[in-house]
Amino acid sequence: MTAEPTSARSQARYDAETLASLTADAAQIMARYPDPRSGLLPMLHLVQSVDGYVSRDGIMFCAEQLGMTAAEVSAVATFYTQYKRHPNGTYTVGVCTNTLCAVMGGDAIFEELSEHLGVGHDETTEDGAITLERVECNAACDYAPVVMVNWEFFDNQTPESAAALTDRLRLGEDVAPTRGASSVCSFKRMSRVLAGFPDGRADEGETAGAPTLAGLRLARAASGSVGEGDPSSPGAPSASVVPPSAPARPGQPGDEGSPSPTSGAASASGPAAGRAPGTGEEQQEAEVPPETGAERSSAERKPAATGDESPGRSPSGGKADPEPERKGRDDD
Amino acid sequence: MTDLLPVLTDTWDAERSWKLATYEEAGGYAGLRKALTMEPGDLVQAVKDSGLRGRGGAGFPTGMKWGFLPPPDGGPRYLVVNADESEPGTCKDIPLMLASPQHLIEGVAITSYAIGCDHAFIYVRGEVLHVYRRLLAAVTEARDAGYLGTDVLGSGFDLEVTVHAGAGAYICGEETALLDSLEGKRGQPRLKPPFPAVAGLYARPTVVNNVESIASVPGIVAHGPDWFSAMGTEKSSGHGLFSLSGHVTRPGQYEAPLGITLRELLDLAGGVRAGHELKFWTPGGSSTPIFTADQLDTPLDYESVGAAGSMLGTRALQIFDDTTCVVRAVSRWTDFYAHESCGKCTPCREGTYWLKQVLHRIEAGDGEERDVDLLLDLCDNILGRAFCALGDGATSPVTSSVELFRDEYQAHIDGGGCPFDPSASALFEYTPRNRRTPALAGGAGVGGH
Ligand SMILES: Cc1cc2nc3c(=O)[nH]c(=O)nc-3n(C[C@H](O)[C@H](O)[C@H](O)COP(=O)(O)O)c2cc1C
Ligand code: SF4
Ligand code: FES
Numbered sequence: 001m002t003a004e005p006t007s008a009r010s011q012a013r014y015d016a017e018t019l020a021s022l023t024a025d026a027a028q029i030m031a032r033y034p035d036p037r038s039g040l041l042p043m044l045h046l047v048q049s050v051d052g053y054v055s056r057d058g059i060m061f062c063a064e065q066l067g068m069t070a071a072e073v074s075a076v077a078t079f080y081t082q083y084k085r086h087p088n089g090t091y092t093v094g095v096c097t098n099t100l101c102a103v104m105g106g107d108a109i110f111e112e113l114s115e116h117l118g119v120g121h122d123e124t125t126e127d128g129a130i131t132l133e134r135v136e137c138n139a140a141c142d143y144a145p146v147v148m149v150n151w152e153f154f155d156n157q158t159p160e161s162a163a164a165l166t167d168r169l170r171l172g173e174d175v176a177p178t179r180g181a182s183s184v185c186s187f188k189r190m191s192r193v194l195a196g197f198p199d200g201r202a203d204e205g206e207t208a209g210a211p212t213l214a215g216l217r218l219a220r221a222a223s224g225s226v227g228e229g230d231p232s233s234p235g236a237p238s239a240s241v242v243p244p245s246a247p248a249r250p251g252q253p254g255d256e257g258s259p260s261p262t263s264g265a266a267s268a269s270g271p272a273a274g275r276a277p278g279t280g281e282e283q284q285e286a287e288v289p290p291e292t293g294a295e296r297s298s299a300e301r302k303p304a305a306t307g308d309e310s311p312g313r314s315p316s317g318g319k320a321d322p323e324p325e326r327k328g329r330d331d332d
Numbered sequence: 333m334t335d336l337l338p339v340l341t342d343t344w345d346a347e348r349s350w351k352l353a354t355y356e357e358a359g360g361y362a363g364l365r366k367a368l369t370m371e372p373g374d375l376v377q378a379v380k381d382s383g384l385r386g387r388g389g390a391g392f393p394t395g396m397k398w399g400f401l402p403p404p405d406g407g408p409r410y411l412v413v414n415a416d417e418s419e420p421g422t423c424k425d426i427p428l429m430l431a432s433p434q435h436l437i438e439g440v441a442i443t444s445y446a447i448g449c450d451h452a453f454i455y456v457r458g459e460v461l462h463v464y465r466r467l468l469a470a471v472t473e474a475r476d477a478g479y480l481g482t483d484v485l486g487s488g489f490d491l492e493v494t495v496h497a498g499a500g501a502y503i504c505g506e507e508t509a510l511l512d513s514l515e516g517k518r519g520q521p522r523l524k525p526p527f528p529a530v531a532g533l534y535a536r537p538t539v540v541n542n543v544e545s546i547a548s549v550p551g552i553v554a555h556g557p558d559w560f561s562a563m564g565t566e567k568s569s570g571h572g573l574f575s576l577s578g579h580v581t582r583p584g585q586y587e588a589p590l591g592i593t594l595r596e597l598l599d600l601a602g603g604v605r606a607g608h609e610l611k612f613w614t615p616g617g618s619s620t621p622i623f624t625a626d627q628l629d630t631p632l633d634y635e636s637v638g639a640a641g642s643m644l645g646t647r648a649l650q651i652f653d654d655t656t657c658v659v660r661a662v663s664r665w666t667d668f669y670a671h672e673s674c675g676k677c678t679p680c681r682e683g684t685y686w687l688k689q690v691l692h693r694i695e696a697g698d699g700e701e702r703d704v705d706l707l708l709d710l711c712d713n714i715l716g717r718a719f720c721a722l723g724d725g726a727t728s729p730v731t732s733s734v735e736l737f738r739d740e741y742q743a744h745i746d747g748g749g750c751p752f753d754p755s756a757s758a759l760f761e762y763t764p765r766n767r768r769t770p771a772l773a774g775g776a777g778v779g780g781h
Contacts, residue, residue: 032494034408034451035534040516041499045458066516079518080499082458094459098420099618099664100578100650105758111765136502136668138459139417139426141577141650142584145759151461158760179430180462193465194458194497202469205462207349212427214584215574216345218600219336 012061018050019061026065029196037066040076042195044083049192053084082194084131088187089124091169094135094148095162101137104144105158110134112159117166129170131187142211143178150190152177155209180205334592336600337563339571340547341587344431350466352473355434361479363550367442368487370553375446379549381557383569388414388505388542389616389645391568391634394549398447400529401537410538411449412514412528413440413546415456415467416498416505420618420668421648424573425543427585429456429463432547433470437493439546441479442553444491447539451492455510458497467495502672506720507540509674520674521720544573564590568633572647578613579605579653579757591636594649595628608653612736616645618665619725621732622658642732657752658737659744662729663691669726680723683714687730694741697749704734704741 010019029043030036040062047058054077063073077083095110096102117125117132124131140146143155147162154165155178168175174183181204185193193199343349343358355361367375380395401409413436417425429436436454444452456464471493475481482490496514503509504519511533513519532538548570552560561569568590574597577583581602588597594613604610612622615632621642623630630640637644652661670684687710693699711727718724734741743751755762 035515037516038496038514041513042497044499045497076516076518080458080501082498082500097664098668099661100421102664103652103656103661103754103757104578105760105762107754108758108760108762108764112762115765135459136671137418137420137422139423139457141421141423141648142575144577144583148459151459153462156759159762177462181465190461193461194499196468196495196497198465198468198472202462202465203348203351207346208344208427208431211582211584212431213341213345214576214582214601215336215586215588216338216341219338219587220345222335 010061010064012057012064014050014057014061022046022050022061023065025195025197026061030065032196037068040066040068040073041080044073044077044080045191046195046197048084048088049188049190049195052087052188087124087128089131090129090186091149091184092131092133092151092187093162093166093169094133094138094151096136096138096140096144096146096148097134098137100141101144101146106145109145109147109157109159109162113162113166116163125170127170130166142214143209149175149177149184150187152180152184154178177205179209333599334588334596336586336588337571338587339551340428340432340435340544340573341585343435344427349431350433350470352434352470352477355432355438359554360434360550361438363552363554364438364441364445364479365485367445367553368485368489372446372448375442375553378557379446379552382552382560383557383564383567384545384548384552384560385568385634386542387544387548387572387646389419389619389643391644394541394545397529397541398443398539400527401447401539402530404448408451408534408536409447409449410533410536411440411444411447411452412507412511412533412538412540413452413454413543414505414507414510414540415454415543416502416510417543418457418502418505419646419648420665421575421577421614421650422617422646423575423577423648424585424646426460426463428543428547428573430466433466434474435547435550436467436543437470437474437479439549440493441474441484441491442549443539443541443546445484445489449539450490451494453514453533454493454495455504455514456495456497457504458499464495464497471495501674502668503674503720503722506722509720510540511538518674520676523719565631565633565635567635568644574632574647574649576601576649576651578651579608579610579656580651581605590644591631591633593629593631594623597632597649598628598651604651605653608655611652611654611656612658612661612733613652614645614648614650614729615642617648618650618668619643619721619728620645621728622736624736642728653757655752655757657750657754657757658733658740659691659695660750660752660754662733663688663695665729666691666726669722673722673726677717677719677723679714679717680719680726683710683718683723684726686710687714687726691730694744695750697744697747699741699745701745703745704738707741708734 025046026043029039033039043062044054047061048054051058059070059073063070095106097106097110113132114120117130119125119132121134135148138146138148140153145157147154147157176183181201346354348354376395376398384394385391386394415425440452454467456467478485480491480493484491498504501519504513506521507528508522509519514533528538528540530537564570571587572590574586574588576597586597586600610625612624614620614622615637623642627640630636632644634644666687670688673680673684675681690703690707694703707730711731714723715727754764
């Protein structure tokens, strides 16, 4: 606002051309949702694709598009770790240091990179190439230790491989993730994809690495079948390895044809104790939910309805709602 | 011996498995074709009959959840797929969407038809670029083929699907926080009730389901509920992805009927890392109390894992061998909860902060005699008092590890430091630069939101 606005109507100081294309993109984003406000997260990715971070102008732009105040946009942007408050490097190099990866070597990788690059967590190298981060579990634990570069997977890393990777990034070489596109794109390009604008690279790269296919390969070996889905199965892609004899649509409970998935393929030592395979009698009794009640936070455990359920709940069930009236108070 | 059972994984080794043509060749979209000839209510009933329970962690019966939607009132109803996969250790939905996104899209189409939804959303975490690319492309391919869009396969049913990228926040996996985030707000949990089934996205009736839950629907419809309920156990029916990670010879995805045991899975995966013994493991992610070798034969179904003192959760089986310091592991998980606490309620916001402080000083050898009891006290003050299940989850690793390995905590306090060599647990040789882990170094440490 100190500099001259290039558009009479916008307080975001983008040049006319940038503003026009941002505005057109923002319109597309908002059109994806019944309520345009839902477009805020993609729109923040969009401004990062232009500025390399969520700039003051980017915030103004989003606010104007959505009829919000800059403070409201800011409050949202600062909640999410992917929105950067400072210009990001061309590449975010994120080392997973959540427990599993840390233990498997992620801590050593982070230490090595930090020393090698001379920066700490959330800092950018002087040449502007790399922003180093410690990241949380990125759903690739079976490939630990994991490094993410602009949120593409670099699996099974070592301190040496990670250091070499950053060297190549700084030299401007094309670097290929282990699972992903055929090369890593820049932070800005990535941000544009995350805003929902495809870059046409979905078909690049492999299907899956060895861990992803570990169980499937064993099942194939056990059943002697190679290749994809069972052509004899007319239904959805389905269990070609379930007992080879199993019909795609099993008959009624007790039918000869009922699949008995616990026997067959890999070994035939019969169902484990307590299992009731193939009887079909185990259908849920009407509307009685199985014991899931304990999975809701006790502070919200009132109605026995569709509740939450989270991965996180003490098995003991904890104390039953010790101070139910507290919850209002804790709510800012 | 329980056998592996590829259903969702069955097409993953095909050439260009993510393409619609590959999926169709393997019989894909037969479920949708069949569904469109059925009454929506009969589809809900079929899913109820199958016994499918939510695969996102809690195991709530999926068909029953759909059945909670109020009768149609002419206004919109929504399906929101939870593809935020961020619970530490959990790594099943991401490979599924990378290898076979159409499986999910078909499930979205069938579910939307069943619940009367004409605009569905897939909320995928923002930190998986290629997964997002594949999902966007999969929706386009499905729309071009007439499986989505107006008048799906000539049935008169219309369906729009929006794939939405998040921006980095574990709490957005909690279903009501996810809805707030999808509405363009900070992702903080909502007070329940009202439940999303009654007032969800834009305060309209909404079903929120996990990726794997929805991807399991096409098979149920195509093959019938009995096919599904014949797998697994009586109350935990069907197939599930078991994700083995850590100190195991062949980590990865193992799809099997619910009720398989860790011993069986480890046999398939080549066992614990050569030369080492199993020390502890999580049955369903970091928010589920840890187990030891004593639970190797516990059937991995909701009831049995619950009875053994933990939760099946997301079937994220993180395996740690005898080289791993349990205090280090729990301390790091606690850093995660402290970082990801959304700050809405005091017990979790303050409690996770203090847990982190105490664990750091124990780990660094500065622990005091009373610190282990202090940890338990802090957990006591969080458990049952937190606004959402993140807070409760944060206490699970702490309380369970103290119960099982109190001696090891004590050894850190008595010995003034960690008795383990961190390099012994790594997959490669290295010389630790300092015995304090990076997170302990403070300063440039992981910050909060
Ligand atoms: C802190 C927290 C994080 C969660 N993260 C996820 C997640 O990443 N994916 C998921 O499907 N469910 C997650 N959940 C569970 C969801 O709240 C919800 O129960 C689930 O999406 C319902 O789907 P389902 O019934 O198909 O399992 C989380 C819960 C909590 C409390
Ligand atoms: S328990 Fe934690 S994450 Fe959940 S509402 Fe409270 S502060 Fe937020
Ligand atoms: S702990 Fe690193 S990817 Fe899961």
